[in-house]
Amino acid sequence: MARAPTTFDPFNAVAEPKRRQLLEVLGTSELAVNDLVEQLGWTQPMVSKHLGVLKQVGLVSERRVGRQRLYRVNAEALKPIYDWVTPFEQLWRERFERLDQLLQNLQEEQKNVRKK
């Protein structure tokens, strides 16, 4: 078996750095393909192809206006990623907090040493 297709789920779609960049540029606005071409500096087919992948996994939605197609981010489609990664965030935050505590304790001890 090969790797899961990029259109399999948001994880695979967003693994490609360019597609993350595209979503960032899109942000909260609604942009036509040519706007994205200009802002990203990529070729038009490249932008269209990446948009195609993002659309297939529901990460962007498309609205046709005249000969333009306006795209916007559908942020909710990123929820599975957020939900998956968040529990792990607890882990490293706890570690940092323990480290902070440790450093503070050491500082306290140093103060006491100097006082003597």
Next chain:
Amino acid sequence: MARAPTTFDPFNAVAEPKRRQLLEVLGTSELAVNDLVEQLGWTQPMVSKHLGVLKQVGLVSERRVGRQRLYRVNAEALKPIYDWVTPFEQLWRERFERLDQLLQNLQEEQKNVRKK
């Protein structure tokens, strides 16, 4: 150019569902390869290979004890994913909040209608 290698960054490493599953099973514990083989029900080479990818991107760390190798999650390596996805979480949460607000307003209106 082909797709970025799975060892390119945490995004690509974690795009594979099995590797996410492996990290989940690992959780906060430190497990030997055979423990993982048993818990996951995969073949031993498959577990070793996925661990190899995860290790290359720093998502797990390895400690050798006798003939065993104990692995644990290095959660901080997931921080780039967390940091990237979190701003988007704002977007869909705001949308939900606006929706909630809208629904509440509608309920209020209904009450007033009935009073008349």
Next chain:
DNA sequence: TTGACATATTCCCATATAGGAATATAATAC
């Protein structure tokens, strides 16, 4: 040393990619 156990590596293949170039489709304007 030899065997048993724990883990990693190699070889194989079908499959999907991202990018470039060229071309197709679709909608508007004249």
Next chain:
DNA sequence: GTATTATATTCCTATATGGGAATATGTCAA
């Protein structure tokens, strides 16, 4: 209808993959 603009699709290729099977490496125990 024809030209023009906006966008999508097709064809190409190099490259990496995940899984299976077989094998190699490394470590302990008798």
